[in-house]
Amino acid sequence: MSDDDKALRLRLAERLAAGGHLRTAPWRTAVETVARHEFLNGGFFERADSPGTTAWRPVMPDDPRWLQRCYDDESLVTQIAGTIAPRDIRGEIMRAPTSSRTLPSLVVRMLEDLQVQDGHRVQEIGTGYSTGLLCARLGDDLVTSKEVDQDVSASASVALAACGYFPELVVGDGLTGHPASAPYDRTIATCSVLDLPYAWVEQTKPGGLILATLCGWMHASELARLTVGKEGTARGRFLDGQVSFMLARPHLPPDLGILPDLDAADEQPTDTGADVLDDWTARFVAQLAAPRAQRLTLERDGRTEHILLDVNAGAWAALAQDDHGTWTARQSGPQRLWDDVTEHITRWRRDGAPALDRFEITVTPERQAVAWSKV
Template sequence: MTDDKALRLALADRLTASGHLHTAPWRTAVEEVPRHEFLSGGFFEPVPGSAPTAWRPVMPDDPRWLARCYDDDSLVTQIADTIAPRDIRGEILRAPTSSRTLPSLVVRMLEELQVEDGHRVLEIGSGYSTGLLCHRLGGDCVTSVEVDADVAGAARVALGNCGYCPQVITGDGLAGDPHGAPYDRLIATCGVIDLPYAWVEQTRPGGTILATLSGWLYASELARLTVHEDGTARGQLLGGQVSFMLARPQLPPPLGTLPDLNAGHERPATLAPDVLNDWNTRFVAQFAAPHAQRVTLTWEGRETHVLLDVEEGSWAALARDGDTWTVRQDGPARLWDAVEDEVTRWRTDGAPPLEAFEVAVTPEGQTATWTKV
């Protein structure tokens, strides 16, 4: 038995024992698809103790590389949109922009997709998951859309080395693939703030969309929606605090220059900003302010938390006065008023878990409701 075959079998055992891998077809796919082919260009690992996080390359000639390819870990493969592991000697402090998702999340999502033989699948984002889909359904049934030309090219090579020939399209995944529609299933391996209606249009009635919904406060959850004959899609959040890098067209804009925090209108805050430290509360807050970004700083000697909606020009600054907080707001929207209203309404309903939320996508946009506890 080759070293990588033993590693694949061991990975399948771990994923089964952890409760992520349930069915025989997906277990067989994990056992047969070589994840290391999708990491043949190396990957980046974080430098221990670095702050902000620094990254250093791990290349295939590193004795740790092969075993690390089969760890249940997300492995960064690109930094700052263009920088690959082969481009770096030493360390880099820029932000990751592409990675190979941890296998436990990949197989969980594939199980949640509930595919059947003969289903045609549109995948947003290309990589190891594409190989697993090809093994399960056959390459003719898989279309993958990847926004990054380098990532798409590497995926085509890796898939070819594995013996798979799906259609891999270089393009904006948010636009999907109208020419190949309708699809039975659509799965996205990136986060989205607003689920594109194009995905609903390109999924047949009765079909399934599986995607991670997020916001610029970076709390996200996996949602599974069913497309209906009336052109809408509805479904539940699945829980588990699933997190992906956002689709590039939906990344937040640069913050730019901070506004004058002495402007605007001030009042006592009903909720302190530390409510946003809780994942579920932050996810709820994003419904009220999906395009707000959060900055923490010291302003005039006081701890201050700022929410900024750069696109709209609105902001809210919360400052501590002893044991209490005040909020000062300006712009077209009162961001903290909206957050307090949404979070208070959710808490009044018993703070239901995110699995109690239903998401609906229509031509008019995306909404979410929850069931009271």
């Protein structure tokens, strides 16, 4: 490792400590030790200033900005559309990111929140820079990391070896965990999930912790920390902070396909307008009512329509606002999506609109339940 790299690692640790993300000496030592740029040796994508659809262009190691950017506190996209790496592109690409190196402040905040102790065995879902930090903190013999993408896992393996770490790396669906090396004292996921897999509960020791981000298809998410009980149930709270990760690939929403006939329902006034979904916490509450609904906007007949669509259930709601500010809703399908959302939002507001750190989550073999405490 070069002197330039060492100085950047020390500077990154100082910034993260000053920001309150890096709170304990063992994790600071890990940040000062692990070379983040090794996990970005294949380059990364940066957002291009292009009109219309978001475009991405590669930044490779021969770019003079590359090393400094590797130690900035930002997420760096490393894969587009499931297979496309920075080396594959000359120019720009307009496709959706599918893998990234998470901003260091979030990585270390989560590792601190995981509350590991010396000797703990950790299962990690998603392999990368965080894996290196876990190895530096605990020793690579206590780290098992599972990654769904074989190319991402292979790249991370090379980076980890360059840093001197050889943890157990597994390729496969992280939602099933890795029972062969269970039980674990801690389980941590660096992807979002719609429902916390019960396999993670089964593979974590009683009294152990699970740290994961819960999300819905309206894209409000939050980090939760659960304690596994002796009876096989995990309970915990959300930690607040609007933490966001890419969804686990098996939990990605389906293609919208052909939209339904949005005029095939009567229009009714509603006291709850679609603008409520602009608030992160309110949108999270809405997702509890309609967790498989996707949100989109359309311009039709000179007005903006806000659409909720549950493709699998065949249910939809379309909302619009007239010139006087009155909201109306049209709904169709087996579930009255907007009625359900309105009921949840109304009850949440009646209870004082509690913040997400007052929400509790329980996971059992049969179901996942989320409830909030009154303010």
